[in-house]
Amino acid sequence: MKILLLGKNGQVGWELQRSLSVLGEVVAPERYGADGLCGDLNDLRSLAQTVHRVRPQVIVNAAAYTAVDKAESEPGLAHTLNALVPGVLAREARQLGAWLVHYSTDYVFDGSGDRPWREADGPAPLSMYGKTKLEGEQQIVSSGCRHLIFRTSWIYAARGNNFAKTILGLACEREQLPVINDQIGAPTGADLLADVTAHALRHVLPSVGHDYLAHPGIYHVVASGETSWYDYARFVLEIATQAGRTLKVKPGDVIPIPSSLYPAPARRPHNSRLDTAKLRATFGLSLPDWRLGVSRMLKEVL
Numbered sequence: 001m002k003i004l005l006l007g008k009n010g011q012v013g014w015e016l017q018r019s020l021s022v023l024g025e026v027v028a029p030e031r032y033g034a035d036g037l038c039g040d041l042n043d044l045r046s047l048a049q050t051v052h053r054v055r056p057q058v059i060v061n062a063a064a065y066t067a068v069d070k071a072e073s074e075p076g077l078a079h080t081l082n083a084l085v086p087g088v089l090a091r092e093a094r095q096l097g098a099w100l101v102h103y104s105t106d107y108v109f110d111g112s113g114d115r116p117w118r119e120a121d122g123p124a125p126l127s128m129y130g131k132t133k134l135e136g137e138q139q140i141v142s143s144g145c146r147h148l149i150f151r152t153s154w155i156y157a158a159r160g161n162n163f164a165k166t167i168l169g170l171a172c173e174r175e176q177l178p179v180i181n182d183q184i185g186a187p188t189g190a191d192l193l194a195d196v197t198a199h200a201l202r203h204v205l206p207s208v209g210h211d212y213l214a215h216p217g218i219y220h221v222v223a224s225g226e227t228s229w230y231d232y233a234r235f236v237l238e239i240a241t242q243a244g245r246t247l248k249v250k251p252g253d254v255i256p257i258p259s260s261l262y263p264a265p266a267r268r269p270h271n272s273r274l275d276t277a278k279l280r281a282t283f284g285l286s287l288p289d290w291r292l293g294v295s296r297m298l299k300e301v302l
Helices: 010-022 044-054 077-098 128-141 163-171 189-202 228-240 275-284 290-300
Strands: 002-008 025-027 060-061 101-105 146-152 178-182 217-220 254-257
Touching: 002 010, 010 025, 010 189, 044 077, 044 163, 060 077, 077 101, 077 128, 101 128, 101 189, 128 146, 128 290, 163 178, 163 228, 163 290, 178 228, 189 275, 217 275, 228 254, 228 290, 254 290
Parallel strands: 002 025, 002 060, 060 101, 101 146, 146 217, 178 254
Antiparallel strands: none
């Protein structure tokens, strides 16, 4: 089986190279590869030609425009990467009879209330980022291709930048650290998302001598439990202190503040909780508590 992976150098894409390798041959083109394959998402025509040339059984799109604030001033680029690209991939997948895996976000919701969002809840994005990600979902669904859309939130990885690394850096420089306490979600490891992807694909793809279950659709994927950015920061500093890291800011020095005191170009949802019951029931999964993944990641970076 051949799998076309886009966005291989991102946090999720990097982990997908590992998790998908057990399912078949992973073709992960560079932006402009010497092999003639095109991974440049701005070049929609060449992207479609690359899909035709590879002729994969599965397309996994781990690339996206994720600069939430910058999307407010670059709506055209955000729209191309988050909406038009998924549409192109979906139409190509439909023609080939391939599966398309795509990643979306809790930002498609308005963040109201305190109940975890379910897949069937009505979207109402607050930001340009959320609007373009929602349109990407809609283009995939309307194409009629076989698809798995995984909505997730608060992604981190040992590779690249993340909230925990930022907190550790600031805690070495400052005496106090104000952190938002009215946005709630579940920090979710890129490795967990990649492993869930491989597990789900194993269920939907046919294999010799085995029955398979075709369950296309949208699924929510986050670690279990919930926290605020404030409590997340305190947890990170507690782990770092236990590991012997010298910090100016101790867990008790973190100051909770409301989002209103930290204005940004893009509005953030206050409620980023996602209900994962559909995913767990469909694919027989148990999702670990967010603290387990964060602790493991911190042991790698400390």
